[in-house]
Amino acid sequence: MGAAAALALTGCSEEVKRGWYPGTNETTNHSEVLTNLWVNSWIAALVIGLVAWAAMIWCMVAYRRRKNDQGFPKQTGYHMPLETMFTVIPLVLVFGLWGFTDRVQTEVDTPVDDSPLTVTVYGKQWAWDFNYEYEGQEAHYMGVQAQLDTDGNAGVQDTLPTLYLPVDVPVHFELKSRDVAHSFWIPQFLQKRDMLPGKTNHLYLTPQEEGRFDGKCAELCGEYHSEMLFNVEVVSEEEFKQQLDRMEPGLVGDEYNRNPNENPDGAREMEDDLQTPRGGGSH
Ligand SMILES: [Cu+2]
CATH class of the missing domain: 1.20.58 (Methane Monooxygenase Hydroxylase; Chain G, domain 1)
Structure with missing residues (x-):
């Protein structure tokens, strides 16, 4: 007790x-x-x-009105x-x-010019792509639309994209968007930055504690913004390298961008897509 x-x-x-x-x-x-x-x-x-x-x-x-006070008090x-x-x-x-x-x-x-690890993150409605460049190795992970669970709850953890980071290694994040404004946020890291279409923003930090953290989009970006979540795993450098080996090799760039302003057809397809009921793993 x-x-x-x-x-x-x-x-x-x-x-x-x-x-x-x-x-x-x-x-x-x-x-x-x-x-x-x-x-x-x-x-x-x-x-x-x-x-x-x-x-x-x-x-x-001290200056309250007393019983016998008359008129205004002294003006200053x-x-x-x-x-x-x-x-x-x-x-x-x-x-x-x-x-x-x-x-x-x-x-x-302050930019860290010699970060051994660069992670280019793309925010997109409503998931994340992670590109890793580490010691000459390139690998990527493309997230898919997060799924509701059978009770309709958001963010089923196993289906979320996972960002792997090696502990004690300085990382340079390049933050981009494939469509609308998003924001890259790992609350426990105390840093957050906008991801804007047509612009690259930067974050520099060194994770110092191994463990699992939550990541999320911090800019209202459409219907499923609240499901735009990701896992962060800070692991040993050894395990990080193993994870890189398991990912798709190479990088994915702007070729998957969908700019609703410059590509009205893309925007229309997107709207049609939203009309169809969700579920059945079609997203
Ligand atoms: Cu978003």
């Missing part, structure tokens, strides 16, 4: 220390700096909040020191917050 309570309490305080962020400070090489920015911003906001609330309550109590318009103070303090806060954010963002988004 005592042990369980202690466990619950330490678990809780650990969560609080990380501002309820998912993952741990070691999940990727950026986890710690991102978590610190988040937690410290909250601490700063809380301190400012306490000062502001205290000042408000003090004014309400054009009080230069006061007005300078409530202009300068917010400016300092905003630029401070901006400065810390910019520093962390620059650190996290």
